Amino acid sequence: MSELVNEVYKFGRAQFVCYNWGSMPELPEVETIRRGLEKCITGKKISGVRVLCDKSFIGPKEVVEGAKVQRLRRFGKALVIDLDNGVSLIIHLRMTGQLIAWGFLSGENPQQKKSKTSVSSGVGADDKPAFAGGHPSENFVAKLPNKQTRVEFDFEGGKLFFNDQRKFGFVKPVPTEEVEQDKFIASLAPEPWDMTGEELWAKLQRHKGAPVKAVILDQKVICGLGNIYADEALYFAKIHPARKAGEVTREEAELLIRGARAVMEKSIESGGSTMATYVKADGTRGDYLELFAEVFRREGKECRRCGAEILKTRVAGRGTHYCLQCQLCRGFSGGDKLQRKELSEALELRGHRNKEGD
DNA sequence: CTAGGATCCTGTCAGC
DNA sequence: TGCTGACAGGATCCTA
Numbered sequence: 436m437s438e439l440v441n442e443v444y445k446f447g448r449a450q451f452v453c454y455n456w457g458s459m460p461e462l463p464e465v466e467t468i469r470r471g472l473e474k475c476i477t478g479k480k481i482s483g484v485r486v487l488c489d490k491s492f493i494g495p496k497e498v499v500e501g502a503k504v505q506r507l508r509r510f511g512k513a514l515v516i517d518l519d520n521g522v523s524l525i526i527h528l529r530m531t532g533q534l535i536a537w538g539f540l541s542g543e544n545p546q547q548k549k550s551k552t553s554v555s556s557g558v559g560a561d562d563k564p565a566f567a568g569g570h571p572s573e574n575f576v577a578k579l580p581n582k583q584t585r586v587e588f589d590f591e592g593g594k595l596f597f598n599d600q601r602k603f604g605f606v607k608p609v610p611t612e613e614v615e616q617d618k619f620i621a622s623l624a625p626e627p628w629d630m631t632g633e634e635l636w637a638k639l640q641r642h643k644g645a646p647v648k649a650v651i652l653d654q655k656v657i658c659g660l661g662n663i664y665a666d667e668a669l670y671f672a673k674i675h676p677a678r679k680a681g682e683v684t685r686e687e688a689e690l691l692i693r694g695a696r697a698v699m700e701k702s703i704e705s706g707g708s709t710m711a712t713y714v715k716a717d718g719t720r721g722d723y724l725e726l727f728a729e730v731f732r733r734e735g736k737e738c739r740r741c742g743a744e745i746l747k748t749r750v751a752g753r754g755t756h757y758c759l760q761c762q763l764c765r766g767f768s769g770g771d772k773l774q775r776k777e778l779s780e781a782l783e784l785r786g787h788r789n790k791e792g793d
Numbered sequence: 794c795t796a797g798g799a800t801c802c803t804g805t806c807a808g809c
Numbered sequence: 810t811g812c813t814g815a816c817a818g819g820a821t822c823c824t825a
Contacts, residue, residue, distance in 0.1 A: 461819095490801095490802095512819080527819085527820090528819095529818085529819050529820075530802095530817080530818050530819060531802090531803080531804095531817095531818090583803090599802095600802080600803055600804070601801080601802040601803050601804085601817090601818085602801080602802055602803075603801065603802065603818085603819065603820080604819090619820080619821095641794090641795085642795070642796085643795095644795075644796070645795080645796060645797085649796085649797090652819085653820095654819085654820080661818085661819070662817095662818065662819085751797085752797080752798075752818085753817095753818070754816090754817075754818085
């Protein structure tokens with residue numbers, strides 16, 4: 436990671452001018468953050484906590500002050516920081532959360548000089564974070580704290596910022612021994628690596644009337660899939676997202692599990708939405724999706740598998756992307772009708788575009 | 794029990 | 810140019 440970051444930084448903040456949102460943190464991003472933060476804060480003492488938004492910190496901040504970080508764990512999309520005083524911090528980034536660490540690597544970081552007394556009053560602009568992950572945005576390279584900063588942790592030798600544009604995420608201290616009994620964590624289903632196709636199939640049967648995409652987004656059914664990876668896994672398994680869960684075969688459920696593993700492994704490998712992948716070597720903003728997405732936000736483009744057009748629709752109240760040809764509606768009731776409608780809409784859309792002379 | 798809609802929140806973007 | 814409304818979405822809550 437450090438090589439990429441150094442490459443990035445020499446271009447400076449002024450380079451990041453084009454605005455283009457990436458997407459939300461899901462399991463691979465949280466795992467990437469866990470690995471990155473582990474290197475920064477393990478063994479470090481929290482000297483102070485500033486809560487800038489009450490909603491974002493659930494509980495008394497005093498219980499973590501003075502404690503040292505022992506280890507970082509992940510449960511689905513939740514990050515858990517265990518401290519040495521019997522307290523753990525459960526952190527959920529939801530859609531727009533970010534964790535940005537400053538300092539910590541002072542030995543390797545030429546920007547952290549004594550003259551930079553700004554550490555106590557804010558950081559950014561001329562410095563670079565030691566690690567940044569989560570919802571990709573300017574905050575990865577902006578001055579901090581800023582108006583999206585919700586919680587600020589002072590560590591010996593560095594700072595950790597919890598930013599969250601939409602305030603859906605949270606930091607919550609709980610006794611370490613009660614982490615696994617936390618209402619959210621306790622309800623999580625196994626991750627795709629700990630589940631067989633048969634088990635997933637059995638769960639799909641319990642929600643047989645709902646669209647398969649809605650069911651696999653449920654963390655109590657299978658843990659870790661969000662909107663991006665649900666679309667990608669369904670594409671991998673060639674399953675139409677609107678198909679009724681009860682009509683997915685055992686074989687398809689097996690493919691779906693394999694697809695979920697494959698797309699998330701690929702994303703973890705590429706670093707998820709960390710600073711290194713978000714900011715490209717030429718200093719421009721990267722859309723980290725382009726590293727692995729086959730359908731997500733690729734509507735109107737060609738399917739890399741069959742050449743047909745990727746479409747965008749709405750399933751379970753979520754923007755949903757799929758290949759009309761690969762993810763056929765075959766074998767499910769009402770499918771032909773839906774397919775015809777989609778085909779005609781797609782053709783109509785194409786007609787409009789041709790008329791506009793693109 | 795399940796299915797589906799509203800809710801939270803801030804910021805972007807298209808349309809007027 | 811500035812206003813308005815639709816949209817983005819993870820998890821939870823509520824209703825039928």
